[in-house]
Each structure stands twice: as C-alpha cells, then as structure tokens.
Amino acid sequence: MQLKRKLLIGAVVSSLGGLLFGFDTAVISGAEQGLKAFYLLDNFAHGFTNSIALIGTIIGAIFAFSPAQHLGRKKSLSIIGLFFGLSALGCGLTDNWYLFLFWRFLGGLGVGASSVIAPMYISEISPSDYRGRLVGLFQFSIVFGILLAFISNYFLKLI
Numbered sequence: 001m002q003l004k005r006k007l008l009i010g011a012v013v014s015s016l017g018g019l020l021f022g023f024d025t026a027v028i029s030g031a032e033q034g035l036k037a038f039y040l041l042d043n044f045a046h047g048f049t050n051s052i053a054l055i056g057t058i059i060g061a062i063f064a065f066s067p068a069q070h071l072g073r074k075k076s077l078s079i080i081g082l083f084f085g086l087s088a089l090g091c092g093l094t095d096n097w098y099l100f101l102f103w104r105f106l107g108g109l110g111v112g113a114s115s116v117i118a119p120m121y122i123s124e125i126s127p128s129d130y131r132g133r134l135v136g137l138f139q140f141s142i143v144f145g146i147l148l149a150f151i152s153n154y155f156l157k158l159i
Contacts, residue, residue, distance in 0.1 A: 017114030022145025030153025056108020083110030
C-alpha cells in the first residue's frame with residue numbers, strides 16, 4: 001500500500017509538467033490583446049509574442065533527450081521546474097518586450113522538455129500494471145492545464 005501511494009505521488013508530481021504545458025500554451029489567449037496594447041505591437045510582433053513559447057517548446061522537445069540521459073530524469077525535471085518558475089516571474093515582472101519574449105521562450109523550453117522527460121520518468125518508475133494509467137495522467141494534466149488557463153482567463157476578464 002505504501003509503495004502504491006509513493007508511486008501515485010511521484011506520478012502526480014511528474015505530471016505537473018503536463019499541467020504547466022497546457023496552462024502555458026493556452027493562457028496567452030487571455031492576455032494577448034492586453035500585451036499588444038501594453039507593448040504597442042504591430043501585427044508581426046503580436047503574432048511573434050504569442051508564438052515564442054511554442055518555438056521554445058519545439059526546441060525544448062528536440063533537445064530534452066541529452067540532459068535526461070546525462071543528468072537523469074528526476075534532476076532534469078527539477079531543472080525544468082526552475083525554468084517554469086523563472087519564466088513565470090520574469091513574464092510577470094518585466095515591462096520590456098524583449099525580456100518578455102526571453103522569459104516566454106524559456107518557459108517554452110521547459111514545456112517542450114517536460115513533454116518528453118516527464119512521461120519517460122513516469123513510465124520508468126511505474127510497474128507494468130500501472131504504467132499506462134500513470135502515463136495517461138500526464139496527458140490528462142495537459143488538458144486540465146488548458147481548462148485552468150481558460151477559467152483563469154475568464155475571471156481575469158471580469159476584473
């Protein structure tokens with residue numbers, strides 16, 4: 001029983017990368033018009049601001065294998081968590097468009113890397129009887145993150 005509990009906690013914590021994946025991908029939809037006005041963006045800069053995290057996601061997914069192999073999955077996930085935290089703080093505290101792009105890109109790197117490393121880690125810690133369900137938890141977390149982003153966007157529009 002204790003092993004099942006530890007396994008579930010490990011899988012849930014690892015799947016938080018999926019939650020942040022979904023949230024980070026969708027949350028920009030509630031802020032993009034405000035960003036356009038705040039930074040006085042033309043159409044190209046507006047689109048680039050919205051897509052910079054996805055560019056980081058592609059790069060993060062492509063290059064995630066190397067740190068996962070050299071540092072290990074668990075340590076790599078800790079570094080990814082640091083990327084997410086720094087990205088959130090940076091985006092929230094900067095008033096410089098170039099720095100905002102940098103922080104969104106860093107968050108995108110974390111999203112891409114977590115989309116590769118977290119399911120890998122979950123599958124490695126899971127016994128075969130639970131593997132599919134626990135890796136599926138990561139996928140569920142992505143969708144749940146998207147839902148949370150849309151809910152938070154709704155409440156921000158009310159303010």
